[in-house]
Amino acid sequence: MTQITNHLPTKELQALDAAHHMHPFTEGAALARKGARIITRAKGVYLTDSEGHQILDGMAGLWCVNVGYGRKDLADVAARQIEELCYYNTFFQTSHVPAIALAAEIAKLAPGDLNHVFYAGSGSEANDTNIRLVRRYWDVKGKPEKKVIISRKNAYHGSTMGGASLGGMSPMHAQGGLPIPDIVHVGQPHWWAEGGDMTPEDFGLMRARELEAKIEELGADRVAAFIGEPIQGAGGVIVPPATYWPEIQRICDKYGILLIADEVITGFGRTGNWFGSQTMGIRPHIMTIAKGLSSGYAPIGGSIICDEVHDTVAGSGDDFNHGYTYSGHPVAAAVALKNLEVLQEERILDHVKKVAHPYLMERWQALADHPLVGEAKLVGLMGSIALTPDKATRAKFASEAGTVGLRCRERCFANNLVMRHVGDRMIISPPLVITPSEIDVLIERATKSLDECYAGLKSDGLLVAA
């Protein structure tokens, strides 16, 4: 692969970056001292940095580059659309072909009567839409007091005021006065960390019934909706026990509250089906989508809305007073449509189900034999491993949470593998097109990193249970 040479030396880029570019979810001063890693190009599952390292991207960017990097067909579609119609809005009774064609395609792929798409520029924006949409729905139904949305602790639903309020990340709530009113959180189905002596099945039921208790406490006449990721992503790739989602579905049905599945990560093949809701057996009224919708080639998100909610809000006799300049942006929509075509024509979901998942599953689960690894989880191509000083008791480390995870991530970076840490849990979400031989490279680098991390913990006296 040819190297781009027409950019500044790494040190100069890092200095400019530190001087003028404020990074998301980053301690600026620490990054300025260290210098950012600068990615210059990418192809397939590999990134290239400004020093020429070839890094296997075990996270598909931020869980989004599902068809892999550097596809010319997606680039061509974007270029063509920019020439033909670079922008027009979808306000004021106007539409355009890419927004229409993409909505029709999404409606075709989505299960049941999820037949309507409201576009946003990102997952966060789409969840802001959802907050307004479900409250508007109950208004029109003559139940304006149904406003409360119930979510889970350690959920991730984005970073806008609405998205971060729906999310259950306490470090995010601590900055900027969140959550906004009428959003409450119940416990997460995280058996490894919080299940104590219960079986996973009993624990899953217990956590689902926290939703029922919360509805009873607030009164069903005040609750608008429940929102959850079918599988928590940013929280640590937490796969709920099998008992959890059926019980949540039962409770939502019983009390007549809307179910929102945040499919931003789990949508479009990540779990081996089109949607994580299908994998987990749930029937949401609304799905949040973004990330894999365009494989990250263009920023686009949205809400897929069922007939009942759509028809009620659309038929209210009033405008739905909500929208974004870039709702249904034609270039992003054209790229997303092509991405959905690629997923279908190249049978990428079949590849996940029949090739990549089974092979990675075998090799990922074998990591649980490593002395540092407690459990290894994988659904489709999203996986996690729990690092622990004592597998038998599922013990946490004595060091501050995340210390060991960060050390492990640093070893991964040094070994040219992107694997992320959430506390002391390591997570992966590689491009869906990853091949068995690329999976071998991923596992080889992960194993080397775990070995080096383990040796370092031993010599630094950190292999100690809390």
Ligand SMILES: *Cc1c(COP(=O)(O)O)cnc(C)c1O
């Ligand atoms: C990433 C993510 C979001 C937010 O999407 P953005 O495009 O970053 O705004 C929302 N929900 C889930 C489950 C996500 O993983």
